[in-house]
Amino acid sequence: MVYELYYWPGIQGRGEYVRLALEDAGAAYVDVALVPEDKGGGVPAMERLLTDTGVERPAFAPPFLRTGRRLIGQTANILLFLGGRLDLAPRDWPGRLWTHQLQLTISDFLVEIHDTHHPVSANLYYEQQKLAARRRAKDFRDNRLPKFLEYFERVLTRNSGGGPGMVGKRISYVDLSMAQVIAGLHYAFPVASRKALRTRPRLRALHDLVFARPHIRRYLASNRRLAFNNDDIFRHYPELDG
C-alpha cells in the first residue's frame, strides 16, 4: 500500500503534519506534486483531483491523500484516518476522538499563526497588509500564543497514561504535529516563543523528544524535508515578533 500525498511543492505547509506521521511510521508514500509531470505527477495531477468532475468526493484544498479508491482531505481528517493504520493513535475510540480533538485545536492554532502575517487576505502580499499584521501579531503574542501553549502544556501535565506525549503511553500523531508547531514558532517568533515556552517545560521536552526519534531524524536529514521559509505558514518578520 503506497499512500499518495497531494500538497503544494516548495513549502512544508499543512502537508508537513501528514508527512511527519508517514515518515515516523516508515510508511511508503509518494509526494505526487514532486513527481515530474511527464510521469503523471506535478501540480496538474493535484489540480485534476480538485477539479475533475469525475471525482465524487473532492477535497476543498490540499493536502489530500489517496489510497486505493479513497480520497481523503482536511489535514486533521487525514491524520484521523492514518492514526490507527500507522499505529500512531490510541486503539480505543474515546482515545481516538480525544487525539483528534487535540489535532483540531492545533488546526485552529495554525490558522491564527498564519493570519498574523495575512490578517486581511491570502490573496494579497504581506506588504499590502503590514499595518493590520502588526496589530494582529501583537494580539497573538500577548493573548493567543500563551493561551494555546498553556492549554497544551496542561494537557501534557494531565495525561494519566504515563507517556511523554499528550495521549496515553506512547507518542501519537498529535505529538508529532505539536513538535512541528513549536519548531515553526521558533522560526517565526524566536523572541516571543522563547519567552512563552520558558514556563512550559513539557512542551519543550516533547519538541526535543520528537525531533530525536530515529525516523524523524532521518527525515530531517533527507532532501524530502524542506526548510522553513517565508512563503509558508510560519514566517519570520522581525517586526511581528515584538
Place this chain on the structure above:
Amino acid sequence: MVYELYYWPGIQGRGEYVRLALEDAGAAYVDVALVPEDKGGGVPAMERLLTDTGVERPAFAPPFLRTGRRLIGQTANILLFLGGRLDLAPRDWPGRLWTHQLQLTISDFLVEIHDTHHPVSANLYYEQQKLAARRRAKDFRDNRLPKFLEYFERVLTRNSGGGPGMVGKRISYVDLSMAQVIAGLHYAFPVASRKALRTRPRLRALHDLVFARPHIRRYLASNRRLAFNNDDIFRHYPELDG
C-alpha cells in the same frame, strides 16, 4: 441518556451546529449554561470544566458536550461523535470520514466568516478594526464566499447516493450545519449572499428543506432558538456587505 451541552449564552455561535443535530434527532439535552447557577448551571459550571485541574481531557473552548464520564470538545468532533448515535451520519466508516471532512470545511468557512468583522483581534471591538474589516470583507465577498459555495454546490451535485443532501440517501448533520450557514449568510450579507446563491440552486433547496423538517421547525418556533444578532459569528454590518 441526557446530553449536556456547554456553550456561551446569548448567541447561537458554534453551539448551534450541535443543537441543530440534537434537536433534529429529538435527543434529550440540557444547555447547561442556561440552567440557573443555584441549580448547578450557568457560565460558572462551564468554566469549571475548562479550568478544573481534575478534568483530564479539558476542551480548549466551548462548545463541549458531556455524556456520562466523557467530555468532548471541538464542534466538528462533537458531531463526529454524535453522528452515529443520532442516526445523522452514514453507517460506513468512509462515509463517516467524508461527512466529517465536509464539516471541517464548514468550520474553516466559519472562521473566515467571523474574521470579516474581526480580522485583527477577537479581543477588540469591531469599531477598533473597521478599516481592516472592510478590506477583509471585500476579499471574502469577491473570492472566498463564491469559492466555498461553489465547492458545496459541487458536492451536492456529485452525491451519487441519490439524497437531497451532501452525503448518501438521507440528510446528515453536515446538511443541518450547511443550512444554518446559509441562514447566517442571509443575515450577515443579504446582498452578497443573494448574489452568490443565485447560481447555486442545490444549496438554496437544501436550506429550505432543512428548515422545513418538523423537528427543526419546532425548534425554531421554541424559545430555545436565539435570533441572529451582532454579538455572534454572523453579524450584519451593511458596510461589509458591499
